[in-house]
Amino acid sequence: MPSTNQTLLRATRGLLWLMLALVIAAALTLVGVAIAVVVAWPNVVAKIQHMPELVDASTMRLPLGILLLLLIAVLGVAAYILRQLQAMVASASRDPFIIENAWRLRRIGWSLVTIQLLALPVHLMAANIAKPGSEFSEMGGLSASSLLAILLAFVLAAVFEQGAAMRDELEGTV
Amino acid sequence: MAIVVKLDDLLHAKRMTLTDLSDRIGITLANLSILKTGKAKAMRFSTLEAICTELECQPGDLLAFETER
Structure with a gap:
């Protein structure tokens, strides 16, 4: 493998570890906030009631709690995707066209x-607790780039499946 | 598998080992072993030509088709 590709792989590996660390840190922070919402709600209200983009803080306990749980779940799934990518990058230095990578890409797609x-x-939930037009209220929702990424992951999974089958046949050729 | 590789019979007839054949035609012992044991999924014409040249045989002497029951 050319040295530029090796450098690229090393950089990707480092970047994926960094992203995973950030995702885990963000998830732990959200878990901390969620715990505070449950056990120390008056303190949370005192902190957030002056935020201009939020509606009445005292009525948002349930939607805020649900929002935090949803965001923790999103970060959990993101961490899972990053782990799949790490496994793919690890296999790229040997032989990327293996059936496991097709399965990984399909798992990433789902x-x-x-x-x-x-x-x-x-x-x-964000629209429920934030004032209309604020940046916070725009959080989540359908995204064209996400839909494109889903499509790309499934197409790549099919490509890798075909590549793995071809590699398998080539290896059995004498 | 319906296609049977009769490399063993040909080698026996020529009093040659798989290692000898490997040395003479330049195909690795591992690959020839895959061919001999019927585990190969495909065979290159160049491999067939090299084996036939060395063992002085026809492709039909090396390969046979057997109907599966």
């Missing part, structure tokens, strides 16, 4: 579908 499905109630 994970992206899950994120997109979670993004709809996220938008609903």
